Amino acid sequence: MRHRPGSHAGLLAVGALVLAAAGTLAGCGSGDSPSSSASSASSAGPELKVTGAYMPAPSMDTMAAGFFTVTNSGGADTLTSVTSDLSDEVTMHATENGAMQEKKSFAVPAEGTLDFASGGNHLMFAKLTHKPEQGEKVSVELHFAKSGTVRISMPVKSATYNPKTGH
Numbered sequence: 001m002r003h004r005p006g007s008h009a010g011l012l013a014v015g016a017l018v019l020a021a022a023g024t025l026a027g028c029g030s031g032d033s034p035s036s037s038a039s040s041a042s043s044a045g046p047e048l049k050v051t052g053a054y055m056p057a058p059s060m061d062t063m064a065a066g067f068f069t070v071t072n073s074g075g076a077d078t079l080t081s082v083t084s085d086l087s088d089e090v091t092m093h094a095t096e097n098g099a100m101q102e103k104k105s106f107a108v109p110a111e112g113t114l115d116f117a118s119g120g121n122h123l124m125f126a127k128l129t130h131k132p133e134q135g136e137k138v139s140v141e142l143h144f145a146k147s148g149t150v151r152i153s154m155p156v157k158s159a160t161y162n163p164k165t166g167h
C-alpha cells in the first residue's frame with residue numbers, strides 16, 4: 001500500500017469527530033456480541049464473525065494500516081466506526097481506481113462478507129500512541145449499527161506480510 005505524503009491531510013479534520021465518537025462509546029462495556037436470544041419479528045439479525053485480522057508492522061510511528069474480514073451469516077449490518085488504544089484517529093478507507101477515499105461507514109451485506117484487504121479497503125491508524133512491533137497484538141473495536149461493538153485482537157505481522165502466502 002502506498003500513501004503519498006499529504007494524502008491523509010483530511011485526518012486532521014476528522015480527528016475531532018473521531019474523538020467525539022469515542023466519548024459517546026465509552027460506556028459500551030466489554031464488547032461482547034449482543035445476545036441473539038431476543039428474536040426479531042420482522043427480519044433476522046446479523047450474525048457477524050471477524051477473521052484474518054492483521055496489521056503490517058509500520059515503518060514509522062505516525063501511521064499504520066489494518067485488515068480483516070467480516071463474515072455475516074444473518075441480516076445486513078453496517079460498520080460505522082473503528083476505535084483502538086493505538087490511535088485516537090482510526091479511519092476507514094476504500095480504494096477506488098487506485099485512489100483511496102475515506103468512508104464514514106461500510107455496508108455488511110446479509111449472508112455476505114465485508115473484506116478489508118491489501119490494495120482495497122483498509123483501516124488507517126494515525127498519530128500512533130507507540131510504534132507496534134511484529135508479534136504484538138493491537139486491540140481494535142469494530143462498531144456496528146446493529147451488532148454493537150466487536151473487539152478483535154489484531155496481530156502485528158511483518159511489513160510485507162501477505163495473507164495468501166502466510167508470511
Ligand code: CU
Nearest residue numbers: 093100122124
Ligand atoms: Cu489510506
